[in-house]
Amino acid sequence: MSKVDQDRAAVGPEVVRVENVSKSFVIRKDNSLKERVVTLGRRGRAHQESFDALKDVSFSINAGSSIGLLGSNGSGKSTLLKVIGGIIDPSTGSVQRRGRLAALLELGAGFHPDLSGRENVYLNAAILGLSKDETDAEFDSILAFSEIGDFIDTQVKFYSSGMYVRLAFAVAVHTNPDVLLVDEVLAVGDEAFQRKCMDKIRQFQREGRTIVLVSHSAEQVMEVCDRGLVLSHGEVAFIGSAVDATRVHREILEGNRKSVAEAAAADAVEIAVVPQIVSIAVRNAAGETVESAATGDELSIDVEVDLPHDIDQWHSSLSIDTPSGQQVFGTGTRRHETSHGPNAAGHITVSYKFPSLPLAGGEYFVNAEVLASDGHPFDVQWQGAAFSVPATPSQTGSVFADTAISVG
């Protein structure tokens, strides 16, 4: 967390206070009166399942801060957002808040297809807590922001989905909220409109409004938020700066992924008649195996290959992914227009050396592949190694670029 972020978070008074909130759902499989009666009593209980979406969650949010709620699917982040918004009552515990709150949980939730855009603006603004006079005052600004133009008097059922969403977003950001709850709705519209949304969010932050954002995307949280909260199975796994939160989130995701991968590996039967990858190791300049490396470090990725018999010519390749599966780098002998071999049977190590690691903060996975001379794959190992790079405060994204900012 940079100095600027710390100041921003420290100044504002508390606006949301969540104390020991738990929420459990009862999932019933019988939904009509007949079924209820038939399954009364003990058999009825067999038709119910209890599910704890949130377990003893406590935290508070200060005015002017932007907090990102992170977590894998089903970790309870949307439920938490709805509890803060008052849409769901907690089973135990309490939520207290102050100031005007607007929830952007689904754009255009209040739109009626048969009414015109204008009528829907008034209706939706009233739903979000604006009076008629306030809407009158903001109407031109809403219309301009939405870029709907003359279609404003057309029934919204004739709108394109982009127009629909633009109008809804325009209304929501003009409701003058103190606290804005956002649930994965920023990824709408074309790029120009997304840029406009982000600009509006930045403006909100400058104006000291509080933003609570639910997102799967760690990048988005890093970009928008100064604080982050990571939920795992309904419990708070971490709360702190956004940079650290995204790291914890990635570790949890990686943990899930590894356990799934290990389960799959246990089932596989391996027959080694072709070259196999034994291991992938990430080593520093001193040759020690490491799990983290700083930007700019000298790094070597060593792929140990078991050759079952003598081989004249073969290839290897290497790639590096982010946890979201985005490849940041990939190369191999074929791309370098060279090849390995001839080699005798036995273990052999292929080293890929990086004199200065060009990656910025984040979690990275290493994949390696060995191939025959004709490009036919022998063996591939996905995520054979992982390493993390400590957060780079001066930038976001995966690629490290040594930037200098100047004016003039």
Added chain:
Amino acid sequence: MTDSALNRFERLSAEPFIAPAGKVGIVGTWGSLRAVFDHRELLNLLVRRDIKARYKDSVLGVLWTLINPIVQLVVYYVVMGQILGAARGIDDFAIYVFSGLTIFGLLSESLTGTTGSIIANAGLVKKVYVPREVFPLASMGSALFTFSVQVVVLIAGCLILGAPPFTSGLLYFIPSVALIVLYGAAMGILFSALNVYLRDVQYLVQILLTLSMWAAPIVYGWSMVQDVFASFNLPHWLLEVYTNNPLTLAVLGFHRAFWTAGTDADYPANLGLRMLIAFLVGLVLLWLCQRAFARLQGNFAQEL
């Protein structure tokens, strides 16, 4: 840090904390009432939305509001009145039936509308917080709109048939409507919440409405009921129970207001007092139903 941000922080630190979830007991009711009052503009817009959306793209539009009761009137007038002979005991039978149908229509439409209101607005209930009472209340509002159109037709009908309803009995119009609105709102709020959990409620309401339509003195006279009770030697308190149910009282009040051919024998004694008591009971019922609603609404978002 901009000035607007600092101003905002200053204002926020002065504001008290509020809990979004409803409180229990009388305090909770007061809070709900205030929340609904704060959202009166939204209520107004929702009612307009209902009315506008209902008749959008239909040629006859609001005329449909009239066609249904007029068809009903013709059927009851011809079948019940002329063929089955109910009209022989009742002068101006057309006005009698139509006034009863009009006030019953208010109950029928408001109960049907309110019961389905939460489900019809599921998109909103799940995504935005507004006091959920506004949805059944908005349905009440659009039912009242239909009703007011029908009252205009009723008055026009009275004038055409040469029985202008401008007597002192017209004063009963207000308590009759108040009774139906009160009980309609109370039961509507309860049913709308129950219907979220058990969709059977909406069908149950239809059956209840059919039953109450025939249980109230709409197509027959109250004095006929009195005679039947007497001829079967039923205890007097049973007649009292029948008479004092709010729908019967409202229908009788409406007859008093619009059906000028009636005499004192056509009504029970102390009609006004009975209505007042029913109104007070209705207030308590509304409070109980609102409490039940407040308790049930916490899980709306996940049940829908």
